[in-house]
Amino acid sequence: MKTFIIGTGLIGGSMALDIKSIYDDAVIFGIDAKEKHLDEAIHLGIIDQKATENDLINADLVIVAVPVDVALVILPDILNKIGEQTLVFDVGSTKNPICEAIENHPKRKNFMACHPIAGTEFSGPKAAIKGLYKGKTNIICEVEKTTFKLQEKAMDLFKKLGMRIRYMDPKSHDKHIAYVSHLSHISSFMLGKTVIEKEKSEQDIFDMAGSGFESTVRLAKSSPAMWTPIFKQNKKQVLKSLEEYIQNLSNFKDLLENDNYEEVYNEMQNTNRIKEILK
């Protein structure tokens, strides 16, 4: 199976590693704007060889794992260059813009819009790990627009990767993901910022920071190059979730200011329900 990974970072690289161990006949070709990433990916055994977009005509599978702004630009051209039987899927954290971008493309049926909910706060080929997708959710949008045979091919791969499949329309995806993913990143980045601004002595932060702070601020290590275009593409939904978050924080502040500790307690107790939800 000739597999092209466009963007050999954490997400694309991890998928390449699993595909190599699942399919005996897998040959992995890498395409990346950064030559350094390609060299690293070869060195780490993630890809077998470098390639260009002109080689896509021979691809069985193309995985587009680049920042979401780049995906919008390159996807139409990728579809222009693939063969009739090639399956292309993306892995981006926003789904409506990409579905709209190729809505009327003659090769729309070769494309599947995917969002595997997996990753870490790290990026680049060195961050790629085997088994990243096992037990994780893969959200697929507008599945009916992908030709049946290529749906089957994709499902076979996702099943072998150990993923759980959920189908959603792209607008609902973008709305919900703003709350459960995009907002978490902003909350974490701004927490990190607030603490760094205050604590001029980094040694003090390190010494006083328990595991609680570390886990809450973990996402603030994420790549700005990946996240800026996500916030841009999902601006409306992200702003809405952020407004509600700020409103809830302001309300909590008011309760504290007014010594309404009974309600402070209730606010926390009601949110403890997250234990059961995430169990």
Added chain:
Amino acid sequence: MKTFIIGTGLIGGSMALDIKSIYDDAVIFGIDAKEKHLDEAIHLGIIDQKATENDLINADLVIVAVPVDVALVILPDILNKIGEQTLVFDVGSTKNPICEAIENHPKRKNFMACHPIAGTEFSGPKAAIKGLYKGKTNIICEVEKTTFKLQEKAMDLFKKLGMRIRYMDPKSHDKHIAYVSHLSHISSFMLGKTVIEKEKSEQDIFDMAGSGFESTVRLAKSSPAMWTPIFKQNKKQVLKSLEEYIQNLSNFKDLLENDNYEEVYNEMQNTNRIKEILK
């Protein structure tokens, strides 16, 4: 070593487990407002027997591991009841109120104000674990007010628990800890609240929530009974940190609203520094 654990939850219970394995002659007595916790603590091998405050006269060591509002009330009475050679320390997340509460107590020299920065989002005896304190920071306030011999005794224990010691004055402790601990909890609780309010379908939250959301919202599982009095006691500092956090979030919202993606990028990149700080 006759050790009394007042409050047999995660923090007190974990300390009891370690003390038992470190000191051959350790006998652990438990005092707890909840009879159920004492029964559990005996069943789990955390304490050897139940006790009352009237037994404290025979104590070598008393660990006060109750919510910070309860500690303020019971500590003077505990000090009244201990012997001349008894060491008492607390483990609370606020230090100024407790230091003030026993400032003029005749047994002030028997007390050491401590904050071991360790814990999980769980509580109660069942949450107690061995080795919780290994490699963790213990902040000690007003160490000079504890008699030298009891300082030595405490340091011997903390060393054997594997803790790193930092000395601070109580006001500085409360100010810094508002940023690196208390604020993280509020940020996490309100994130949990915002998502729960939005997502009426809990299955959807579960399916779409990646490890990023899970770690950012982890602290929202914490005990309201423990955290309400912490926010109350450290109200001024917590409000200040919360105001700054809301300000940073609002600023980020404005950048996004005004399509200033260059600054959105910069905000995140500047905060990426948290990687090096927490390494």
